[in-house]
Each structure stands twice: as structure tokens, then as C-alpha cells.
Amino acid sequence: MGAPRTLAERLLRALLRCAPEGRRAWVEAMLRELDFIGLDGPSGDWAALFWALGCTTVIFREWLTEGTAWCMKWLASLFGIRSTKEESKMNATGKKTLGVLAGMGIALAFGVGLFFLRNVIADVLLAIGIQRSMWSHILSVILPAEIIVVVAAIVLWRKQRAPIAVGMLLTGFVMAAHVVVTVATH
Amino acid sequence: MKLNLSRQTLLVLEAFLDHPAEWKYGYDLSRSTGLKSGTLYPLLMRLADRKLLETAWETSDPGKPPRHMYRFTPEGMQFAREKRQAHTTGQVGAPVLNEARG
Numbered sequence: 149m150g151a152p153r154t155l156a157e158r159l160l161r162a163l164l165r166c167a168p169e170g171r172r173a174w175v176e177a178m179l180r181e182l183d184f185i186g187l188d189g190p191s192g193d194w195a196a197l198f199w200a201l202g203c204t205t206v207i208f209r210e211w212l213t214e215g216t217a218w219c220m221k222w223l224a225s226l227f228g229i230r231s232t233k234e235e236s237k238m239n240a241t242g243k244k245t246l247g248v249l250a251g252m253g254i255a256l257a258f259g260v261g262l263f264f265l266r267n268v269i270a271d272v273l274l275a276i277g278i279q280r281s282m283w284s285h286i287l288s289v290i291l292p293a294e295i296i297v298v299v300a301a302i303v304l305w306r307k308q309r310a311p312i313a314v315g316m317l318l319t320g321f322v323m324a325a326h327v328v329v330t331v332a333t334h
Numbered sequence: 335m336k337l338n339l340s341r342q343t344l345l346v347l348e349a350f351l352d353h354p355a356e357w358k359y360g361y362d363l364s365r366s367t368g369l370k371s372g373t374l375y376p377l378l379m380r381l382a383d384r385k386l387l388e389t390a391w392e393t394s395d396p397g398k399p400p401r402h403m404y405r406f407t408p409e410g411m412q413f414a415r416e417k418r419q420a421h422t423t424g425q426v427g428a429p430v431l432n433e434a435r436g
Binding site (some may be wrong): 184 | 370371400402
């Protein structure tokens with residue numbers, strides 16, 4: 149078994165542990181398919197890796213969707229909003245606050261998801277000959293995460309979802325500040 | 335939950351309509367439709383959530399890992415045939431599958 153196929157299997161096994169409860173059977177299904185992907189040589193190993201990466205995006209989207217729904221429900225209950233039908237009755241400040249908090253929740257959920265996948269990312273880098281270090285971690289995990297958060301915030305801002313964008317940017321800023329402080333003190 | 339009847343969804347429905355009684359596997363569907371796993375599985379999940387697709391684990395030989403397989407439910411088959419017909423006569427717009435009850 150080549151390194152890309154091993155990595156694909158490890159990636160899907162890691163996903164199996166952190167996938168939403170209702171989607172675990174699907175991750176198991178994706179994992180089982182690996183045994184049948186590209187059994188015709190080294191290119192098949194890469195096909196298996198791309199298969200696993202595609203599956204990862206699926207589960208991340210599911211995870212984010214569920215996490216966002218849970219966050220919104222929790223926030224709604226926190227602010228005493230009983231149902232989405234009553235959302236239209238909320239005043240503008242309440243809606244904006246809810247949006248900012250939802251944005252913070254989304255960015256945090258994304259950050260936590262990446263934190264759980266940091267070892268898998270480190271393995272990918274090791275497979276292409278990059279040793280694990282603080283800078284490899286920053287450049288492969290933290291920097292892309294910050295870029296994704298900023299791009300998502302810009303897209304949301306342009307789609308008239310400014311409060312969510314602000315929430316995401318706030319969390320992104322706090323995470324970036326944490327990294328800067330950590331690097332400076334080391 | 336809404337599912338758009340996109341080109342990719344139509345490809346998946348077409349793949350299932352080809353020998354609809356047969357169970358199909360994820361990777362085989364990916365190859366026959368040309369869809370990547372990141373596109374194929376969300377469609378399969380939504381179809382299964384809507385009870386348009388039934389799923390099962392293959393009971394295989396001992397020592398061989400089971401494989402997940404999929405095929406249309408009767409409702410799914412009817413739905414796919416209707417949508418294929420509508421598509422060929424040009425009646426299908428973008429979001430359609432929320433008509434299906436789930």
C-alpha cells in the first residue's frame with residue numbers, strides 16, 4: 149500500500165471519529181470504497197487520496213451545517229427567541245447580535261475542526277518531505293484557516309450578511325492575535 | 335431540506351435509472367457519472383434522506399469488508415422517471431426536489 153493510500157485511509161478513519169452521528173455510516177461507506185479504488189498501480193493510490201479528500205469536504209460541510217444549526221438554536225434560546233417565524237419580529241439590534249455570535253460560532257467550529265485534523269495535515273506534509281515544526285503548522289493550518297475565514301467573511305459581507313462576517317472576522321482576529329503572541333513569546 | 339435538480343443530480347438519477355433494480359456502489363457511481371466523491375456523496379445523502387434511495391451493507395464473504403450499496407425506492411424510481419421526462423421536455427427549472435416529501 150502506497151503512502152497516499154495509507155494517508156487516505158487514515159484521513160477517513162479520523163473523519164469517522166469526528167463525523168456527525170447521523171453521517172458515520174456514510175463515512176464508513178466512503179472508507180470501504182477505498183478498497184476498490186484504482187487497484188491498477190501507483191496512480192490508483194493518488195485516486196484513493198483524492199477520493200478521501202473529496203469525502204472530507206463532504207463531512208466538513210455536514211459538520212458545519214449541523215454546528216451552525218445547533219449554534220443558531222442555542223443562541224436563539226439564549227436570547228429568548230422561540231421560533232424562526234418570530235425572527236422577523238426581532239428588533240434590528242437583536243438580529244445583528246445573533247448574526248455576529250453566529251459568525252463567531254462558525255469560525256470557532258471551523259478552527260476546532262482544523263485543530264482535530266492538524267495531525268493528518270502534518271502527515272500529508274511529512275509524505276512530501278516537510279518535517280513537523282511550528283512554522284509548518286502555522287503555514288499549513290493557521291494561515292490557510294485565516295485566509296478561508298477572511299474570504300468567507302468577504303463573501304458573506306457582499307451577500308448582505310455583514311453581522312455574520314463581522315463575527316467571523318472577530319474570531320479570526322482573536323485567533324491571529326493568539327498566534328502572534330505565541331510566536332513572539334517563543 | 336432542499337435538493338436542487340442540477341446537472342449532477344440528473345446524472346446520478348440517470349445512473350440509477352440504468353438497471354434500476356440493481357444495487358450500485360459509490361465508486362462505481364462516481365466512475366459512471368464522472369462525479370467526484372465530494373459531489374456524489376452529498377447527492378446520495380440527500381436522496382437517501384428523502385427516502386428516494388435505499389441503502390444497505392453488502393453481506394460479503396468472511397474476511398472481506400462489507401460495502402455500502404444503493405438503489406432506488408419505488409418512490410425514487412417514480413420521481414426520477416418523472417423528472418427525466420420533465421427534463422427532456424424542458425419543464426425542469428432549478429430547485430425541484432423539495433416537491434418530494436421526506
